[in-house]
Amino acid sequence: MDKFVITGGTPLDGEIETSGSKNSALPALAAALLTEEPVVLNRIPRVRDIRTMQRLLVDIGSKVDAEGEAVRLQTPKIACPEAPYELVKTMRASSLVLGPLVARCGRARVSLPGGCAIGARPINLHIFGLEQLGARINQAHGYIEAEAPEGLRGAIVHFDRITVTGTEDLMMAAVLARGETILRNAAREPEVADLAGLLRAMGAKIEGAGTSTIRIHGVEALHGAEHAIIPDRIEAGTFLIAAAITGGDLTIKRCNPEHVGALVAKLLQAGAEVDQPDGETLRVRGAVSAPGRLRSVDVTTEEYPGFATDLQAQYMALMTQAEGIALVVETIFENRFMHAQELARMGANIRLDGKQAIVAGPTPLTGASVIASDLRASASLVLAALVAKGETVIDRVYHIDRGYERIEAKLAQAGARITRVE
Ligand code: EPZ
Numbered sequence: 001m002d003k004f005v006i007t008g009g010t011p012l013d014g015e016i017e018t019s020g021s022k023n024s025a026l027p028a029l030a031a032a033l034l035t036e037e038p039v040v041l042n043r044i045p046r047v048r049d050i051r052t053m054q055r056l057l058v059d060i061g062s063k064v065d066a067e068g069e070a071v072r073l074q075t076p077k078i079a080c081p082e083a084p085y086e087l088v089k090t091m092r093a094s095s096l097v098l099g100p101l102v103a104r105c106g107r108a109r110v111s112l113p114g115g116c117a118i119g120a121r122p123i124n125l126h127i128f129g130l131e132q133l134g135a136r137i138n139q140a141h142g143y144i145e146a147e148a149p150e151g152l153r154g155a156i157v158h159f160d161r162i163t164v165t166g167t168e169d170l171m172m173a174a175v176l177a178r179g180e181t182i183l184r185n186a187a188r189e190p191e192v193a194d195l196a197g198l199l200r201a202m203g204a205k206i207e208g209a210g211t212s213t214i215r216i217h218g219v220e221a222l223h224g225a226e227h228a229i230i231p232d233r234i235e236a237g238t239f240l241i242a243a244a245i246t247g248g249d250l251t252i253k254r255c256n257p258e259h260v261g262a263l264v265a266k267l268l269q270a271g272a273e274v275d276q277p278d279g280e281t282l283r284v285r286g287a288v289s290a291p292g293r294l295r296s297v298d299v300t301t302e303e304y305p306g307f308a309t310d311l312q313a314q315y316m317a318l319m320t321q322a323e324g325i326a327l328v329v330e331t332i333f334e335n336r337f338m339h340a341q342e343l344a345r346m347g348a349n350i351r352l353d354g355k356q357a358i359v360a361g362p363t364p365l366t367g368a369s370v371i372a373s374d375l376r377a378s379a380s381l382v383l384a385a386l387v388a389k390g391e392t393v394i395d396r397v398y399h400i401d402r403g404y405e406r407i408e409a410k411l412a413q414a415g416a417r418i419t420r421v422e
Contacts, residue, residue, distance in 0.1 A: 002401075004394040004408060006368060006385035007417040011286065012248030014414040018236045018255045019045035019405040020069065020229035022030050024191040024320040026093045027168040028198050028229060029053045032062060032073035033100035034172060035202060044071045044229060048402045052091045056083055060097065060204065074224075078105040085111035085142060087101030088141060091402075092116060095123050096165055099173035102135050105245045108146045112139070116373035119333040129157040129170040133177055154179030154218055162187050162303045167214070168195050174216040175204040183214040189304040190259050194230045201225035217251035231280070233259035234402060238379050240264070240284050241314045242411065244272040244294065245321055245387050247286035250414055257282045262307040268316065269297045270322055296324030296361060301332050312379035313339040319359040320348040328357040342370045367392040379404065386416055 020043035026130040027179040030053070032039040040207050044050060044066070054064045054071070061079030065072045081101040088094040111120050127144060133152040138145050154177050157170055172195075174181035186192070188210055196209030202225045205217035236255035243250035244267055257264070257277030264274050267284065271294050271307070273284040286294070296319055301309040309332040319326035320343060330336045337357055337412035340350045346368050349360040367390035373379030378400045385392035394400075400407055408418045 001395065003399045003421045004382065004397050005419050005421055006367070006382065006392045006394070008365070008386055008388040008390065008392065010386075010414060010415050010417055011246045012243050012250050012386070012411070012414040015251045015395065016239050016410045016414050017253040018239070019043070021045070021191060021194070021232040022047055022049055023164070023234070024229045024405045025050055026053055027096050027165070027172070027191065027195045028227065029057060029071070029073065030096040030100050031172055031195060031198055031202070033057070033075050033078070033097060033104055034175065034382055035062065035222040035224055036074070036076050038072055038074040039202070039224050040226040041071045041073070042226070042228040043069050045232060045405045047405050048398065049091050049093065052087060056087050056094055058149065059084075060101070081108045082321050083110040083189055086336045088113050090093070093165060095126060096169055098126060099130070099169035099171070102130060102146045102148050103152060103173045103176040106148050106151065109143055111143050117338060117377070118336045123166070125159055125161065125166040125422070129159070129166065130173060132157045133170075133173055133181065152177035154181040154216070156182045156184065158184040164189050164192065167192050171195065171199065171206065171209070171214060171216060174218065175199055175222065176205070177218040179218055181216045181218070183216070184212065186214045187303060188212055188234065190230055190256070196346045198225060198227040201227055231255045231259070234308060236260055236282070237263045237308065237311045238314050238327055238383070238404070239410070240267060240282070241311070241318050242383055242386060243284045244270070244286040245383050246316045248414070249283070249285045251281060251283045254280050255282055256280065262305060263311055263315070266297050266299055266307065269295070270318070271295050293363070294318070294322040295323040296326035296359070298327040300329040303332070309333060309336065310376050312336060313341050314383055315378045316340065316350070316357060316359060317343060317380040317383040320350070320361050320363055320384065322361045322367065324361065325351045326359045327409065328359060330355050330357075338373045339380040342377070342381055343384055345370065346384050346392070348384070352382040364389060366390055369393045369395070372396045375403045382407065382411075382418070386411070
């Protein structure tokens, strides 16, 4: 298992380019199941979860040709409408094939995801939505089996809680349903709007994606398309925090500044300097070394456009270096503070109380041997290691490779002392 060896204390300086968004590429890959024509996706990040999804699509019957940042998919017919447990347990987002499979061939057999490090991760809302569209669902042996032999019919689906992949799954199910579907209390994440852009390019009729009400008029069939995936806002946010925590001066290229608005507002409040965005470029300078120092600022995670839960762990690492007490509230997942104990082992002063974490700072961090757990908790350990005194060894970095493309190479080119040890 690969490890990262990081020596802290060097302010980041230079430019880093973000990759395409993992959480936009995953539904986009699944959307290719909706047509027998070729779909070409550009700016696909080369990360582990994408390889897992591509393997799943090949097992289902797609031809997948990956070439650099582009992937060409074609599914002349569905050979096996299944997402087996051995794949789903490694990547919950496999449930994104559920909607497209039922829409394309009238049936799907998808393993229930089972929990993961950050929470139970049920898909009851995906199932609820498909039932509203007329699918018959039964659950047995850890799988859900969905059937719609006569096809799906449009319906009103009111999500009783906001779900990103639930919204995406149902949008993909509805594009071939008979009649109109309205998704209410839909997720407004940029990845939802990006998926709608791809589906419209394939001939779907969708309005309102990116708002909490999405209208879909079913069509007979979809055709092939070419589409470029939006930049990864969580990767960009992770690097913005890396600049702030090391007191560096970093320019993030090929990002979408609007998608990290909530984080930038917090960084400015905390005393970092962020220039006015210039197209796809964002420049941030940390305050840790400056006389102003970083100030503690509370944060509560919320669905987009609120502060992203996927940036909570990284932000907590930053607050260990800020002056004062920061209250970090996690409202989306029930168990997303795993990073706190590891940060505490490096010297952080964090108290957990249910959904809340109280971070007192600044506390000098010292390098330690730590173990990565979930994707974003691991990113938080990398950030802490960049500012810790001495050497940190992070084990099981495959967690990080799930969602970050060559993070060590990107950070090293901005001056970080980080190497991957096979
Ligand atoms: C997506 O997961 C992202 N993954 C997650 O990113 C992200 O943390 C999450 O949205 C929230 O923004 C992808 O897009 C592939 P949800 P998703 O359904 O869709 C509950 C990362 O680090 N819920 O919006 O699975 C659920 O338990 C990953 O890149 C139900 O109760 O999240 C959670 O508490 C981690 N029933 C809340 O809703 C359901 O049927 C939000 O989950 C579905 C969800």
